[in-house]
Amino acid sequence: MLSKKQKTSGLTYIASDTQITGDTEFSGDALIGGHLNGSISSQSSVTIEQGGTVEGELTCKEVSISGNFKGKLVCDRLVITSSGHFDGEVTSDSIEIYEGGQFIGSRFSNAAVDVQESNNVTPIEQAQ
Template sequence: MFKKSKTGGLTFIAQGTKLTGDIQFTDEALISGELQGTIQSTSNINIELDGYVEGELQCVELRVSGSFKGKLNCNKLNITSTGRVDGEVNCQSMEIFEGGQFIGMRVRESAELLSNTYTPSEPAKQLAENPATS
């Protein structure tokens, strides 16, 4: 699922736990409880089936099996068959499995964590430069 971090740390927010405010993770995090606020991580976050995160989230990779609502900035977003993402998403790659839900808007903005710049493919460039006339 996720690569093991160099320090080997893992934060687990258990079901029934609710945290609110400015939250920071330096290692991977598994969320089965509820987080609300501004969440920043220098690693990966996994929202488990019963997990719920609401607010502004910045991380390297987000895997959603539960629910996320808010503004997301990450390199990779993975929405499993039980996952639901509702809000504004800024990511380099997005994968949605059958049954997974994405409600909202995907934006392309430059961000600290996003190392690659989006460049459209050649056919898309040609289409933009030479639109077909009817």
């Protein structure tokens, strides 16, 4: 009996001396030691290593920041380690910040975004 091969996505590593600008999409986990600038999406987890930088828009399941992030983030879970720096806007259900980690910006809940999208009404229209 032949079994179907499962499609697995490996780990993508962006080395510390690498710079990428533009739209980037990962099907699996990503480990970023270099510099990414642009619109980034992952169907899985993204880890920004100490010394790594992401600038722009990032959409993923989970992100762990030990380096630097600046921009707009949409995820289910955000972890900022003791060496991590976040500067921007995040839409996430869960945020964990270790002692020494920095968060500068705004946080929104995924639930609030879902309600606004499903009602197709902006908050200003609701107030009237």
